[in-house]
Amino acid sequence: xxxxxxxxxxxxxxxxxxxxxxxxxxxxxxxxxxxxxxxxxxxxxxxxxxxxxxxxxxxxxxxxxxxxxxxxxxxxxxxxxxxxxxxxxxxxxxxxxxxxxxxxxxxxxxxxxxxxxxxxxxxxxxxxxxxxxxxxxxxxxxxxxxxxxxxxxxxxxxxxxxxxxxxxxxxxxxxxxxxxxxxxxxxxxxxxxxxxxxxxxxxxxxxxxxxxxxxxxxxxxxxxxxxxxxxxxxxxxxxxxxxxxxxxxxxxxxxxxxxxxxxxxxxxxxxxxxxxxxxxxxxxxx
Amino acid sequence: xxxxxxxxxxxxxxxxxxxxxxxxxxxxxxxxxxxxxxxxxxxxxxxxxxxxxxxxxxxxxxxxxxxxxxxxxxxxxxxxxxxxxxxxxxxxxxxxxxxxxxxxxxxxxxxxxxxxxxxxxxxxxxxxxxxxxxxxxxxxxxxxxxxxxxxxxxxxxxxxxxxxxxxxxxxxxxxxxxxxxxxxxxxxxxxxxxxxxxxxxxxxxxxxxxxxxxxxxxxxxxxxxxxxxxxxxxxxxxxxxxxxxxxxxxxxxxxxxxxxxx
Numbered sequence: 001x002x003x004x005x006x007x008x009x010x011x012x013x014x015x016x017x018x019x020x021x022x023x024x025x026x027x028x029x030x031x032x033x034x035x036x037x038x039x040x041x042x043x044x045x046x047x048x049x050x051x052x053x054x055x056x057x058x059x060x061x062x063x064x065x066x067x068x069x070x071x072x073x074x075x076x077x078x079x080x081x082x083x084x085x086x087x088x089x090x091x092x093x094x095x096x097x098x099x100x101x102x103x104x105x106x107x108x109x110x111x112x113x114x115x116x117x118x119x120x121x122x123x124x125x126x127x128x129x130x131x132x133x134x135x136x137x138x139x140x141x142x143x144x145x146x147x148x149x150x151x152x153x154x155x156x157x158x159x160x161x162x163x164x165x166x167x168x169x170x171x172x173x174x175x176x177x178x179x180x181x182x183x184x185x186x187x188x189x190x191x192x193x194x195x196x197x198x199x200x201x202x203x204x205x206x207x208x209x210x211x212x213x214x215x216x217x218x219x220x221x222x223x224x225x226x227x228x229x230x231x232x233x234x235x236x237x238x239x240x241x242x243x244x245x246x247x248x249x250x251x252x253x254x255x256x257x258x259x260x261x262x263x264x265x266x267x268x269x270x271x272x273x274x275x276x277x278x279x280x281x282x283x284x285x286x
Numbered sequence: 287x288x289x290x291x292x293x294x295x296x297x298x299x300x301x302x303x304x305x306x307x308x309x310x311x312x313x314x315x316x317x318x319x320x321x322x323x324x325x326x327x328x329x330x331x332x333x334x335x336x337x338x339x340x341x342x343x344x345x346x347x348x349x350x351x352x353x354x355x356x357x358x359x360x361x362x363x364x365x366x367x368x369x370x371x372x373x374x375x376x377x378x379x380x381x382x383x384x385x386x387x388x389x390x391x392x393x394x395x396x397x398x399x400x401x402x403x404x405x406x407x408x409x410x411x412x413x414x415x416x417x418x419x420x421x422x423x424x425x426x427x428x429x430x431x432x433x434x435x436x437x438x439x440x441x442x443x444x445x446x447x448x449x450x451x452x453x454x455x456x457x458x459x460x461x462x463x464x465x466x467x468x469x470x471x472x473x474x475x476x477x478x479x480x481x482x483x484x485x486x487x488x489x490x491x492x493x494x495x496x497x498x499x500x501x502x503x504x505x506x507x508x509x510x511x512x513x514x515x516x517x518x519x520x521x522x523x524x525x526x527x528x529x530x531x532x533x534x535x536x537x538x539x540x541x542x543x544x545x546x547x548x
Contacts, residue, residue: 016460017375021387024372024431027364028390031428035405036397042408084304091293091301106305112532113312114489116506117525120513121311124318124326124522131314131328164308193294222398224492229513239400246404247496259401270396 040263043256053257063258070238073152073227074220077159081216082209084160085167089208092168093175107165115162119229122158123149126230150232158226163219167212174208175201207277214273218266238262312529319522326517341523347508351527354505357422358487364427365483369434370476374468376435377442378450388439394429399492402429407496417501425497426487433486434479441475477542481535488531 043053056063092103110118125131126148133145148154178201186196224239231237236244238258245255293301314328321327322334341347372391376384394402406425407416415421445468453463469476491506498507505528512521 014379017378020371020375021379021384024368024391024435025387027368027424027428028393028431031406031409031424032393032402033390035409036393036402037405038408039401039405042404084307087297087300088304091298094293103301103305106308109312110308112485112536114491114506114525114528114532116489116491116509116513117315117528118311120509120521120525121315123513123517125311125314127517129325129327134327161308161311164304222400224398224400229510239398242400242404243495246407252404252408256404259404263397263401266396266398 036263039256040260042252043260046253046256053253054261056254056257057261063254066236066238066241066258069235070221073155073159073235073237074217076152076156077163077220078213078217080156080160081163081167082213085164085171085212085216086205086209088164089168089171089175092172093178107168110161111165115225116229118161119158119226122154122161122230126154126157149230150234152231152235154230154232155227155235155237158230159220159223162223162226163216166219167216170211170215171205171208174205174211178204211273211277214269218269221266222262315522315525315529319519319526321519321522323519326519326522337519337523340520341527344520346503347520347524350503350505350508353502354488357419357426357502357504358484360419360423361426361430361487362480362484364423365430365434366476366480368427369431369479369483370438370469370472372431373435373438373442374464374472377439378447388435391435392432395432399429399490403493403496406493410497415497417498419502421497422494422502422504425493426490427483429490429493430483430486433482434476437475437479437482438472439475441472445471474543478539481539485532485535489528 044051046053057067088103088107092100092107095103123130127133128145128147128149130148132148133142136142137145148157182200182204183196186200187193191199222239223237224243227235227237228240228243231240233240239262242255242258242262245251245258317328318326319337320333320335321329321337322332323330369391372387376388410416410421413421415424449467449471450463453467454460458466489506490504491510494502494504494507495510498504505524509521509524509528512518512524
């Protein structure tokens with residue numbers, strides 16, 4: 001059809017469709033891409049042009065501490081989330097359809113609840129006079145309330161809770177594609193339940209594991225709400241550090257440098273992920 | 287059939303513990319909102335609606351709820367109208383250029399809000415849009431577009447492109463083809479996109495810290511301040527109001543799908 005048409009006619013035919021794309025494209029360029037580019041620009045130009053902001057990655061101990069704290073918490077979160085998510089995805093992939101529906105509901109429901117509401121709920125559960133401490137003291141198990149919040153433990157609980165559904169979905173997608181006869185075949189050949197799992201099932205889910213880890217890690221890196229509330233300002237992760245630089249200390253150079261580094265790290269991770277697995281298949285092809 | 291591929295009892299117990307952990311925060315909020323105490327706790331002696339009364343008679347909470355609603359509705363309209371048309375245009379053309387457009391449209395769910403917040407804060411200072419409805423609606427609308435593009439693109443994948451060609455071939459204008467042929471067929475995708483976009487704005491808590499300060503105080507913003515300043519049980523009521531709005535939307539989505547498939 002269009003193959004034989006001259007270029008001008010092709011352009012004429014596609015012009016109306018480009019007009020449909022235009023409003024969203026203009027909004028996105030003017031009010032998203034442009035301000036984002038400006039963040040990168042500012043990081044190189046304020047307070048003076050050059051790489052002085054980026055030098056702080058090497059020279060400033062405070063900046064390094066924030067990055068190390070962030071990476072530590074993100075790695076812990078990713079590992080715990082993957083273990084929990086794997087168990088759920090495994091049970092999900094072998095459950096009968098009726099049970100599966102309930103499990104899906106439980107996994108997807110938290111996704112519909114505001115991050116802020118969930119962080120607030122964790123505050124009520126974990127704080128000094130929270131539900132857990134009250135219950136433990138009431139039962140006479142402890143005398144002093146445990147410190148469950150406003151530290152890295154609290155942040156990890158809140159983040160793991162937020163991330164689990166995002167890990168389950170790609171893991172489940174990779175398990176669903178496994179031929180259900182493989183594990184029984186291995187068992188039939190004399191493998192124990194654990195051996196069959198370790199040498200047959202687990203290697204086949206490797207793409208799902210990689211995709212889930214990278215996704216969870218990326219989401220964790222730039223996470224703001226949960227660490228800010230459950231960390232109580234005592235454990236600074238990068239997103240909250242950026243907010244402090246801009247809104248409280250008005251140090252645009254440092255703030256935008258940290259934001260740019262965060263963005264670059266995420267883009268690099270996504271790029272690496274796309275080289276290893278087909279991103280479109282990560283969530284089971286939509 | 288041999289079911290030895292099924293998860294063992296240990297795996298099942300672990301999986302269900304994780305699922306209960308997922309549900310825990312949602313399930314404690316409702317009883318806490320009904321507490322008879324003056325502080326955040328489970329009800330001691332009786333259930334009480336006192337904090338609901340406090341919420342629904344508080345001018346501050348009500349005005350926040352109202353502002354959140356107005357902003358969410360307006361930004362949803364913006365995101366749905368532009369996002370749907372964009373997805374249709376990209377679907378029809380399917381060239382390398384439109385692939386780039388699609389990736390661009392997904393940026394807001396890849397880039398952390400905190401990074402974008404700096405840029406838009408700076409731009410709004412310059413354009414004098416800080417703390418205005420226009421400013422917040424534009425920001426929530428633009429960041430809501432990805433959800434619409436994703437759901438509409440998915441819906442279009444099941445739409446037979448020959449229907450569009452047939453309509454055009456029989457002399458229908460682009461406008462007529464859109465209104466009578468394409469849009470009705472992808473309506474479930476549009477509705478889902480609208481619901482995602484609405485909830486995105488309704489729950490948004492990071493950008494609002496930067497682009498609004500006094501005049502605009504959305505529900506998440508007021509909760510944020512409350513958590514950091516004084517934890518009183520009215521907050522649990524506000525949390526329930528936010529959850530109920532999301533669940534209501536989810537129910538509308540399910541209902542629309544069911545109605546569609548009847």
